[in-house]
Amino acid sequence: MAVSVNLKLNGAACRFEVEPDERLVETVREKAGLTGTKLGCGVGECGACSVLLDGKLVCACLVLAAQADGCEVFTVEGLAPGGRLSDLQRAFVEEGAVQCGYCTPGMLMAAEALLRRHKRPTGEQIRQGLAGNLCRCTGYTKIVAAVRKVAKRRAARGGRR
């Protein structure tokens, strides 16, 4: 028996019929067609499916789609409306923080959540903020550098992006 779910997905009101045991990552990828969110481990270990649910960073593989009814979901596609990269995404490109790219959408969402909470994060806060996201290519150094860079730039612009 399908369940009706209303979501505000990257700002747009959407309605989906979901299965009772369907995960939000499936709804986002298969039903909304937003395949930027990646399904990695499927058990909350790797963070590749990270999205913001009502502003909070969560693994979309561990959220029951039916439970998200009435919630706001923000995915990596929401960072770049109209395909224009955000400053955070540009910093990832500039710093070489992307290699195979599979972890990147989740990393971006974790970094976005971090920068919303901490305008000037310390190195430790950045590493803590990304602790739930695995990258097997970069060794993290360049990802941390990208986050630090964008935080510094935003601070120099008085918090504006």
Added chain:
Amino acid sequence: MPSFLSLTSLEDVAEMLWAEGPTCALVAGGTDLLVRAPRPERTLWLDISRCAELAGIGLDAQGRLRVGALACHQEVVEHPLVRRHARLLGLACASVGSLQIRNRGTLGGNLGNASPAADTLPALVCLGASVRLVARQGAREVPVSELYTGPGQTVLRPDELIESVRVPLRRGRAAACFKKAGQRKGMCCSKASVALDARVRPGLRLVDVRVAMGAVAPTVLGVPAAEALLEGQRLSPRLIAQAAEACVAAARPIDDLRSSAGYRRAVVGALLSEGLLEILERLRRAERRAEGLRRARRARGRGRR
């Protein structure tokens, strides 16, 4: 495939559990449920995440800290009442999973799943916390230390659910530590964990000492022998080593995929040592600071005369 039902009042949930308890799987954050599917006879996934009565953190009528079953780990970490009166619980919740998991997984779920490795359990046992269980017929309170009968096994009846956790407030200067050993620092499940809570007295002494261990026995384990050693005594590296030895002696670990019994036994002592040595260092620093202040005050006093 299961069916899904979302209920928004505690009364309706209790009614449903009374009628259909054995066939229901309660869904709060879902971080355990979606990793390890419930038994097939649980055909109704009952969403309780919208029950306002199960949410929130505050003080109850008896002045105890009340943490609603639906409070997620991160909410506990950040709450000012927890920081002030139950710092140990905040330390344990902060060590759970990643931010993604802490934003979703609930304290009630961590308690209800009854994993021997659950990080919040040693902390709650040290703090003398109780769990309030609600059923259609009425409510009862069970101390966290008496909630478990084995791995994944609790004293909850099929018609009961966890409403909240109640933690007595402990006044006075606290010393607390939560240490766990895992595969790595972040985002890991405990191979072994130790929690300690105490009040600080002058002369590097701890009183009201509570020590509990996780993942080294079928259920969370208090360590009265270590508590007795530490109670009221002046902390020293030698005393700390003795208390750690008491933890090693009390542990009853098993070999499993996460670790071996031998490693668990050894590391649980090392964890208590590490935590207590840090506490000792903090207390010494505080004493030196206080001594410096006293001296400065005396010097000023002399200057005026």
